[in-house]
Amino acid sequence: MDLNLVHMVLFLVGIIAFAAGNAAYLVWVERKGAARIQRRTGPCEVGPAGLIQPLADGAKLMSKQIVFPDGIDKPLFMLAPMFAMIPAVMIFVTIPFGPVGFGPFADFMIVAREMNIGLLMILAFASVNVMALLLGGWSSKNKYAVISAIRGVSQGIAFEIPLVITAITIVMISGSMQLSTIVEAQAGGFWNWNWMPLQGNLFGPVSFIVFFICFLAETNRAPFDLGEAESELIAGFHTEYSSMGFGLFFMGEYANIVIGASLTTILFLGGWTSPFPEFVPVLGASSFLWFLLKIYLLIWTVVLIRWTYPRVTLWSLLNLAWKILIPFALINLLGSAVLIKILPMLGL
Amino acid sequence: MGSQALSQNNETFEINLGPQHPATHGVLRVKLTMDGEYIVDAEPVLGYIHRMHELMGENRTWAKYLPNMGRIDYLSALSYNLGYVQLVEKMMGIEVPERAEYIRVLTTEMNRISSHLLWFGAFVLDLGGFTPLLYAFDDREHILDLLESVTGSRLTYCYYRFGGLYNDVDDDFLTGCTQFLKRLRSRMPMYHKLVTGNVILRQRLVGVGPLSAEMCRKYGATGPVLRGSGVNYDVRKNEPYSIYPELDFDVPVYSDGDSMARYMVRMDEIEQSMRIVEQCIAKMPQGEIKAPKVPKLIKPAIGDYYHAVEAARGTFAIRAVSDGKNQAYRMKLRAPTFCNLSLYQEASKGMLLADALAFMGSLDLVIPEIDR
Known part of the structure; x- marks a missing residue:
């Protein structure tokens, strides 16, 4: 038996389980977190502390009838939720979770298929998400859904530009698009991470903030959740979706949050490297546990932001992208280029 | 920016905001003609919860009409109770004991x-x-x-009676009020810090939905909407009733006329109402809570009567025409949000959809009160 094949299948199953499990349990985390913020208890009936609630919700969604409203574009209507979930699962293939870090397999890297252009692939697949929004809204034959889809597309395009420019800055600093190389370049304590203004890159914090804002906007999270502005557009682009159609959109959204948090961690927070220098016993070791800790801290920040801030309007959102983030990202790129490439070239 | 976008193309579409929509908090329907994200025309369609309160006033006795008052504006029902019982007291010339007046003002606030x-x-x-x-x-x-x-109900109160109250308050209630004020005083700074000072909130409210004093006068807008446009008009000060002249409170007025001004007026009014409640508790006299001689049968003399009070959303006024019988000949209720909503069509032209909804929220609509 080909060991490579076993490895592949195991990882595929693992990744799908990770994506789906995260999507399901982040809903629980979000509901519990929101409840905590709002002095409520949140889900508490199904299982201890409502832990079985996501499964119950999933079972409910799956057992519901899929309603196809009259006059919809049926093939596109059915395609859209798949576009929301499939790219999200695909992206997990290239995300390296890091070495195990302890035990007999300490150096074993947890990654399905590391690619030397991993970052490019992730960004490419992430932009498919906009298609899901557009197709879902467009094929529904619902005015609210169409408005929401248009909003979502203009938002997605606007924020993808600063996102990619900022990612280019990081690629320039580490000299590779391979995610593991980007992480390895940040090893050796938290002051080496890309968001710190050390390491010759004075613009690190700016990059980090721009990237984080774009990540919020790209995943349609509050305060940028214009596509789902329930006080304006009912449920936005998925107004007409029921059953697992809605379920896939929902899971896709949470899977995208995990991806966004992973990418932010890899690019700026040192991925699986420990915040402590390597000579510190135990805590100094690189491990996928650091990676998970960092992404869940980021996700918790995202949840906190959602339940604290009101929603921005479309115009101020687009202004933020085009007038503030893109110029900042460009200046950042130029500044980093001068600092990292041009000055050393001139021998300074 | 809005008018420019409108002139470029004439393709518009209509969407229905309501009658079942998360933003209208009830069964208000607004027919929106949109050009992209801009509103070309917003036509409020009323009547989805019309219950003929005015007609009910004309075919039942004065006393039987009292419970209707709690069901017009279910969020500040006591102001409406107060307006109605004071109208009847005015018609019948009933003197209300001072303690009852203090309790009325306290509970209303x-x-x-x-x-x-x-x-x-x-x-x-x-x-x-x-x-x-x-x-x-x-x-x-x-x-x-x-x-x-004290009143026995949580929302649709019917606490006041002609000449007094249904029930006296006890010390538990008064200490409860004092404790509550203490609690709210400690929480208001938190609200201001977290919500009023929020960048996004300010961005969405400052300069959005500007209403001039002219516009408010034209449509008869009252209450916080009018005071947010710089007009110092409060029935409690301008046509004093009950014991308000004896109490020390300010009328918050903001002159910007935007949603933020209306927001600030209401937030300041909470503070002022807390002051009034405190004074009521401090000055609360002892004595009867019911006028000694209230006629069992209310039959006002022939005439045209009017009384206005300041409800939470503006001036609530009743004009009742009596033909000397035990029920009104004509009952006209002036509901403040009806007038406040009527300026919506003109004011929301050219607004963004999101801004128009923020603007609608700042008018503080209660749909059953609009339809009556």
């Missing part, structure tokens, strides 16, 4: 606080912030508990 708190939460919900709603409801719950302990 508590009700105003609860109404404004609910508005505060629902308004921020309209803007996409969910959390303040539950904090506001938490505070409001205390008021409802307190009022339930």
Whole structure:
């Protein structure tokens, strides 16, 4: 038996389980977190502390009838939720979770298929998400859904530009698009991470903030959740979706949050490297546990932001992208280029 | 920017905002003609919860009409109770004992606080912030508990009677009020810090939905909407009733006329109402709560009567024509949000959809009160 094949299948199953499990349990985390913020208890009936609630919700969604409203574009209507979930699962293939870090397999890297252009692939697949929004809204034959889809597309395009420019800055600093190389370049304590203004890159914090804002906007999270502005557009682009159609959109959204948090961690927070220098016993070791800790801290920040801030309007959102983030990202790129490439070239 | 976009193309589409829509908080329907994200025309369609309260006033006795008052504006029902019982007292020449007047003002102002708190939460919900709603409801719950302990109901109160009250308050209620004020005083700075000072909130409210004093006069807007446009008009000060002249309070007025001004007026009114409640508790006289001689049968003399009070949303006025029988010949209720809504069509032209909903929220609409 080909060991490579076993490895592949195991990882595929693992990744799908990770994506789906995260999507399901982040809903629980979000509901519990929101409840905590709002002095409520949140889900508490199904299982201890409502832990079985996501499964119950999933079972409910799956057992519901899929309603196809009259006059919809049926093939596109059915395609859209798949576009929301499939790219999200695909992206997990290239995300390296890091070495195990302890035990007999300490150096074993947890990654399905590391690619030397991993970052490019992730960004490419992430932009498919906009298609899901557009197709879902467009094929529904619902005015609210169409408005929401248009909003979502203009938002997605606007924020993808600063996102990619900022990612280019990081690629320039580490000299590779391979995610593991980007992480390895940040090893050796938290002051080496890309968001710190050390390491010759004075613009690190700016990059980090721009990237984080774009990540919020790209995943349609509050305060940028214009596509789902329930006080304006009912449920936005998925107004007409029921059953697992809605379920896939929902899971896709949470899977995208995990991806966004992973990418932010890899690019700026040192991925699986420990915040402590390597000579510190135990805590100094690189491990996928650091990676998970960092992404869940980021996700918790995202949840906190959602339940604290009101929603921005479309115009101020687009202004933020085009007038503030893109110029900042460009200046950042130029500044980093001068600092990292041009000055050393001139021998300074 | 709006008019420019409108002139470029004439392709518009219509969407229905309501009657079942999360932003209208009830069964208001607004027919929106949109050009992209801009509103070309917004036509409010009323009548989905019309219950003929005015006609009911004409075919039942004066006393039987009293419970209707709690069902017009269910969020500040006591102001409406107060307006009606004071109208009847005016017609019949009934003198109300001082203690009853103090309790009336105290409970009315508590009700105003609860109404404004609910508005505060629902308004921020309209803007996409969910959390303040539950904090506001938490505070409001205390008021409802307190009022339930004296009036017997939590929402549709029917507490005042011609010539007095249904029930006297006890010391528990008064200490409960004092404790609640202490609690709310400590929480108001939190609301201001978290919500009023929020960048996104300010961005969405400052300069949005500007209403001139002219516009407000034209449509007869009253209450916080009018005071947010720089007009210092409050029935409690301008046509004093009950014991308001004896109490020391300010009328918050903001001159910007935008949604932020209306927001600030309401937030300041909560503070002022707290001051009034405190004074009522401090000055609360002992004595009867019911006028000694209230006629069993209310039969006002032939005439045309009018009385206005300041409800949480503006001037609530009743004009009743009596033909000397035991029920009114004509009952006209002036509901403040009806007038406040009527300026919506003109004011929302050229607005963004999101801004128009923020603007609608800032008018503080209660749909059953609009339809009556």
